[in-house]
Amino acid sequence: MRHLEVDPRLVGMLGALAVIWVGFDLLSGGAFLTPRNLWNLSVQTASVAVMACGMVLVIVTRNIDLSVGAVLGFVGMVVGVVQARWLPEMLGLEHPATAFIAVAVGIALGGAIGLMQGSLIAYLGIPSFIVTLGGLLVWRGAAWWVTQGQTVAPMDGRFRMLGGGIEGAIGATASWVLAALACAAIVAVMVMLRRRRLAFGFPVRPAWAEGVLMGLGCLVVIGAVAVANLYPIPVGVARRMAEAQGIPWPPGGLFIPHGLAIPVIVALLVGVAMTVLATRTRFGRYVFAIGGNPEAAELSGVNTRRSLMMVFGLMGALAGLSACIATARLNAATNAAGTLDELYVIAAAVIGGTSLAGGMGTVAGAMLGALVMQSLQSGMVLLGVDTPLQNIVVGLVLVFAVWLDGAWRKRIR
Amino acid sequence: MTAPLVEMRGISIAFGGIKAVDDVSVDLMPGEVVALLGHNGAGKSTLIKVLSGAYRADAGEILVEGQRAEIATPRDAKRYGIETIYQTLALADNVDAAANIFLGRELVTRWGMLDDAAMESATRQVMARLNPHFRRFKEPVRALSGGQRQSVAIARAIHFNARILIMDEPTAALGPAETAQVGELVKQLKAQGIGIFLISHDIHDVFDLADRVSVMKNGRLVGTARTRDVTKDEVLGMIILGKCPEAAVRGPGAMAE
Ligand SMILES: Nc1ncnc2c1ncn2[C@@H]1O[C@H](COP(=O)(O)OP(=O)(O)OP(=O)(O)O)[C@@H](O)[C@H]1O
Ligand SMILES: [Mg+2]
Numbered sequence: 001m002r003h004l005e006v007d008p009r010l011v012g013m014l015g016a017l018a019v020i021w022v023g024f025d026l027l028s029g030g031a032f033l034t035p036r037n038l039w040n041l042s043v044q045t046a047s048v049a050v051m052a053c054g055m056v057l058v059i060v061t062r063n064i065d066l067s068v069g070a071v072l073g074f075v076g077m078v079v080g081v082v083q084a085r086w087l088p089e090m091l092g093l094e095h096p097a098t099a100f101i102a103v104a105v106g107i108a109l110g111g112a113i114g115l116m117q118g119s120l121i122a123y124l125g126i127p128s129f130i131v132t133l134g135g136l137l138v139w140r141g142a143a144w145w146v147t148q149g150q151t152v153a154p155m156d157g158r159f160r161m162l163g164g165g166i167e168g169a170i171g172a173t174a175s176w177v178l179a180a181l182a183c184a185a186i187v188a189v190m191v192m193l194r195r196r197r198l199a200f201g202f203p204v205r206p207a208w209a210e211g212v213l214m215g216l217g218c219l220v221v222i223g224a225v226a227v228a229n230l231y232p233i234p235v236g237v238a239r240r241m242a243e244a245q246g247i248p249w250p251p252g253g254l255f256i257p258h259g260l261a262i263p264v265i266v267a268l269l270v271g272v273a274m275t276v277l278a279t280r281t282r283f284g285r286y287v288f289a290i291g292g293n294p295e296a297a298e299l300s301g302v303n304t305r306r307s308l309m310m311v312f313g314l315m316g317a318l319a320g321l322s323a324c325i326a327t328a329r330l331n332a333a334t335n336a337a338g339t340l341d342e343l344y345v346i347a348a349a350v351i352g353g354t355s356l357a358g359g360m361g362t363v364a365g366a367m368l369g370a371l372v373m374q375s376l377q378s379g380m381v382l383l384g385v386d387t388p389l390q391n392i393v394v395g396l397v398l399v400f401a402v403w404l405d406g407a408w409r410k411r412i413r
Numbered sequence: 414m415t416a417p418l419v420e421m422r423g424i425s426i427a428f429g430g431i432k433a434v435d436d437v438s439v440d441l442m443p444g445e446v447v448a449l450l451g452h453n454g455a456g457k458s459t460l461i462k463v464l465s466g467a468y469r470a471d472a473g474e475i476l477v478e479g480q481r482a483e484i485a486t487p488r489d490a491k492r493y494g495i496e497t498i499y500q501t502l503a504l505a506d507n508v509d510a511a512a513n514i515f516l517g518r519e520l521v522t523r524w525g526m527l528d529d530a531a532m533e534s535a536t537r538q539v540m541a542r543l544n545p546h547f548r549r550f551k552e553p554v555r556a557l558s559g560g561q562r563q564s565v566a567i568a569r570a571i572h573f574n575a576r577i578l579i580m581d582e583p584t585a586a587l588g589p590a591e592t593a594q595v596g597e598l599v600k601q602l603k604a605q606g607i608g609i610f611l612i613s614h615d616i617h618d619v620f621d622l623a624d625r626v627s628v629m630k631n632g633r634l635v636g637t638a639r640t641r642d643v644t645k646d647e648v649l650g651m652i653i654l655g656k657c658p659e660a661a662v663r664g665p666g667a668m669a670e
Contacts, residue, residue: 196530197530199530200530200531200533200534202533202534276526279527280526280527281525281526281527282519282521282527285508285512285516285527286517288505288507288508288512289505289507289508289512289513289516290505292505292506292507292508293503293504293505293506293507295501295503296502296503296504296505296513296516297505297517298467298487299465299467299487299497299499299503300487300503300505300516300517300569301486301488301491301516301517301518302516302517303488359505359506359507360507
């Protein structure tokens with residue numbers, strides 16, 4: 001274990017996740033650990049996981065963003081109106097560009113809202129709690145104003161792929177190709193980092209430990225894809241697809257796997273990009289330095305105000321992306337979308353080891369935190385636990401997790 | 414006569430009515446060490462923070478090599494080659510020594526990514542000069558001792574080829590061996606033509622290292638003297654009583670004769 005030099009907190013989270021999964025599986029008589037349930041779980045986690053990546057940076061700078069759920073609602077409404085009303089008029093129904101324009105609008109609008117809130121926080125010195133609490137009310141109200149409360153539906157066909165579902169999965173072959181690419185990337189990055197350290201004569205992990213880590217990483221990737229490929233699309237849909245392509249329907253039926261869902265791929269790409277941003281770029285370094293000691297960062301020549309504004313801009317852009325995912329999944333834009341999401345996102349980041357005192361947190365942890373939260377919720381739905389009790393359990397788990405994390409952190413000192 | 418490396422003229426700054434620095438003028442020649450002395454709360458740190466860009470003066474001007482310099486932020490100061498070791502060290506506790514030393518000036522690879530290996534390597538070199546026993550390169554600065562933290566702060570200031578170095582009580586937390594090392598360092602930097610403002614309460618160190626002393630009392634300048642023209646007792650008199658000796662240039666804060 002010592003030679004592997006892995007973050008013990010990450011291992012702890014994986015352990016907790018394993019306990020939750022196995023526990024629910026036993027309680028539900030084997031209904032939890034099925035390809036179908038795990039696939040749905042992954043899709044349901046995507047939207048909160050994407051926002052949790054941004055929330056980590058916000059919290060690391062000792063701030064908070066309470067507005068993300070409302071921003072999701074507002075951006076979702078605008079995105080819905082743009083593709084269901086404006087673009088069909090301008091480009092015609094189901095135009096190939098519609099989905100791209102809609103997503104671009106969503107990300108840009110979310111980013112603009114974030115930058116605006118961020119500038120109030122960074123340049124006018126208004127506490128982020130207040131600015132984003134105000135934002136929560138403003139954007140939730142604005143979401144209603146977009147259509148006077150009307151729901152907008154249906155969404156563009158290509159846009160809907162962003163929400164998962166049958167059209168939103170990439171199939172078996174493409175999933176395996178992605179898995180191969182991911183494994184190659186894991187190996188390449190680890191080899192490159194090791195070479196660099198060796199070139200400078202720094203200590204490195206023993207080669208076997210490096211191999212074990214690479215193997216584990218690839219195993220997770222392959223396992224996830226294998227599970228996604230074990231979940232077949234429904235018989236009726238499969239038959240229609242076969243007919244459309246002129247393939248005769250065999251007597252035993254056809255096993256057409258879903259493969260990875262597009263929202264899940266998007267969330268994972270966001271996770272990787274945000275990890276790189278947080279740990280390998282100047283911007284990320286500034287974010288952590290600001291969280292550790294804002295005055296020191298400023299005295300060192302970091303433009304702390306600009307960095308802070310950008311953090312909120314990034315958070316807004318991710319909320320805009322999540323708005324697209326959520327709207328696509330629902331195949332409708334409603335002004336209540338994203339209600340309470342801010343709390344789930346903050347909880348995911350905190351369960352994932354982000355310290356509210358600032359200066360500490362990882363993107364991977366926050367994404368795992370989102371998965372833990374969603375697992376709890378899905379598991380309880382599967383067991384028929386009613387909503388009020390679900391909330392009670394999630395609330396208790398949040399408090400317990402933070403206590404555990406704090407107690408553990410004191411022990412390692 | 415060449416222009417001074419830095420000249421601060423008539424600097425004043427007040428915090429909510431309290432004049433922390435009041436009409437103070439000091440200057441620094443290349444290769445010169447000027448010690449700033451004064452009792453606790455005299456305004457030494459505040460004065461140099463104006464030079465390092467942390468505070469903006471309410472009045473007065475700063476000249477670098479005879480040219481008026483606009484220093485509004487720490488970034489501006491660094492552009493003029495002014496590096497500072499703050500009394501509070503100003504370290505980000507949650508990141509390691511290399512990250513602190515390069516904060517705001519990170520080395521990046523061809524693809525714009527942080528080059529942590531190169532930064533760690535440079536850190537090992539500069540730390541070897543200051544504190545040869547230092548080994549904890551991978552740990553957050555929080556986990557270091559007071560003296561080790563101070564070494565990191567010094568390393569950050571000297572690594573970037575400063576022309577003007579401000580050291581605000583740089584050896585307060587250091588052991589005797591490390592303090593001697595910093596003394597050696599000051600002499601080396603001086604020989605390279607770097608100008609140094611040194612704030613210290615150790616009068617022996619000051620007489621050992623400084624060419625001139627400027628003494629402040631209650632935010633005002635008592636006077637400036639060459640260390641070889643005055644005795645330690647006279648300097649102590651300046652600090653405690655505000656009494657300006659014959660050999661010193663009188664400042665506005667000197668006790669009336
Ligand atoms: N940010 C601030 N806000 C308000 N007052 C301040 C601030 N910084 C300094 N002061 C006040 O200005 C005066 C000068 O403080 P300064 O830190 O410059 O003293 P100093 O000479 O460096 O003392 P020491 O030897 O203790 O370091 C003190 O009275 C202090 O209380
Ligand atoms: Mg001071």
